[in-house]
Amino acid sequence: xxxxxxxxxxxxxxxxxxxxxxxxxxxxxxxxxxxxxxxxxxxxxxxxxxxxxxxxxxxxxxxxxxxxxxxxxxxxxxxxxxxxxxxxxxxxxxxxxxxxxxxxxxxxxxxxxxxxxxxxxxxxxxxxxxxxxxxxxxxxxxxxxxxxxxxxxxxxxxxxxxxxxxxxxxxxxxxxxxxxxxxxxxxxxxxxxxxxxx
Ligand code: ZN
Numbered sequence: 001x002x003x004x005x006x007x008x009x010x011x012x013x014x015x016x017x018x019x020x021x022x023x024x025x026x027x028x029x030x031x032x033x034x035x036x037x038x039x040x041x042x043x044x045x046x047x048x049x050x051x052x053x054x055x056x057x058x059x060x061x062x063x064x065x066x067x068x069x070x071x072x073x074x075x076x077x078x079x080x081x082x083x084x085x086x087x088x089x090x091x092x093x094x095x096x097x098x099x100x101x102x103x104x105x106x107x108x109x110x111x112x113x114x115x116x117x118x119x120x121x122x123x124x125x126x127x128x129x130x131x132x133x134x135x136x137x138x139x140x141x142x143x144x145x146x147x148x149x150x151x152x153x154x155x156x157x158x159x160x161x162x163x164x165x166x167x168x169x170x171x172x173x174x175x176x177x178x179x180x181x182x183x184x185x186x187x188x189x190x191x192x193x194x195x196x197x198x
Pocket of ligand 1 (some may be wrong): 056057058059060061067068069070071072
């Protein structure tokens with residue numbers, strides 16, 4: 001086309017989810033023709049985000065520090081540990097305003113066909129965390145998808161020997177549903193009505 005740099009930008013934009021060649025081209029044109037200043041800010045924001053945001057050493061959610069604000073907080077109930085698949089789930093639960101415990105982010109779900117086993121999503125590390133004698137209840141809040149359920153089941157089996165109560169959020173989260181798309185009210189009900197599984 002008219003510029004290698006333009007092509008380069010279009011290709012770079014295609015890494016975004018659900019962005020095909022046409023949308024990427026439309027975005028690139030929009031940035032260059034109508035939003036030059038906004039595009040500069042976007043570039044700067046991206047650079048800052050990538051440079052400063054990383055995983056929390058304890059819960060693996062995102063933070064600019066070594067340990068995130070939730071892990072550092074003394075206001076949060078450390079006897080309660082909510083296990084989720086991604087930082088997006090932490091955000092969804094926090095936005096529902098109905099949870100005051102701590103979190104553990106797996107960073108995915110079990111998917112043997114893709115080579116993602118317990119080690120890849122840090123299950124041994126989580127089990128280790130559960131042996132600290134502080135956590136009394138684990139709320140398994142993996143997605144209500146097939147993989148999320150399989151991960152919940154695995155976690156249940158792997159921590160069976162520990163003297164910890166386990167609950168699973170279920171009610172209200174539709175079958176096949178991903179937490180981040182569930183509205184705050186439903187999510188808060190789902191947490192409240194969690195089911196005892198151990
Ligand atoms: Zn943390």
